[in-house]
Amino acid sequence: MNPLSTAPDQSLLDALLDSWDRSNTILVNLLRCLPEGGLQARAMAGSPTVDEMFTHMHHERMISVAEEAPAFAGEVPASEWVPDLDAGHIETLLTDSARIVRAAVRSKVELGEAMELNYDHPILLLQLLMFHEAYHHGQIKLALKAAGTPISDDLAGPLTWDVWRLKH
Ligand code: NI
Structure with missing residues (x-):
């Protein structure tokens, strides 16, 4: 069955888009709570720095929309992993x-x-990006630990897990 042949369930779509919003909030919260010098941390020699991982995630979002839904595309950064x-x-x-x-x-x-290119259903792009960003979220936490400036669970908890659990 073509998954797009059924009428969209609006409340389900809203919940999925809400999960995307929460995921982005968590990512921005991580950015905001970085310790001094955190953007330059890296997990090990040859690994990307934290700032490069953030700009890579932005690039992945923009290239994905440009390739999959060009009518909605914005400006795709000229390169990935840009220091910032x-x-x-x-x-x-x-x-x-x-x-x-x-x-x-x-x-x-x-x-x-x-x-346009991939995915059995447009929602899978959201799922891929959330998976991708959670993967790099863990790498960023590891890089901060390796740099000797870990983010404590007490700080990370409210900025991360509590965002998922919040009832509006
Ligand atoms: Ni990546």
């Missing part, structure tokens, strides 16, 4: 790309359109 020691600027990038991904997926689902 301005946390405020990275936050602006992430806020913009989260909005662009959200709009693209929402419209594709509501219009009943498939993505």
Whole structure:
């Protein structure tokens, strides 16, 4: 059965988009709570720095929309893993790309359109990006630990797990 042949369940779509919003909030919370010098931390020699991982995640979002839903695309960064020691600027990038991904997926689902290249269903792009970003979230935490500036569980808990559990 074509998964797009059934009418979208609006409340389910809203919950999925809410999960994307929460995931981005968690990522921005991580950025905001970085210790001094945290953007330059790396897990080991040859690994990307924290700032490069953040700009890589932004790039992945933007190239994904450009390839899968070009009508909704914004400006794709010319390269990945771009050093950027301005946390405020990275936050602006992430806020913009989260909005662009959200709009693209929402419209594709509501219009009943498939993505251009990959995915059995547009929602799978959201799932892929959340998986990708959780993967790098763990790497960032590891890099901070390796640099001797770990984020404590007491700090991370409310900024991470509590965001998922929050009832509006
Ligand atoms: Ni990656």
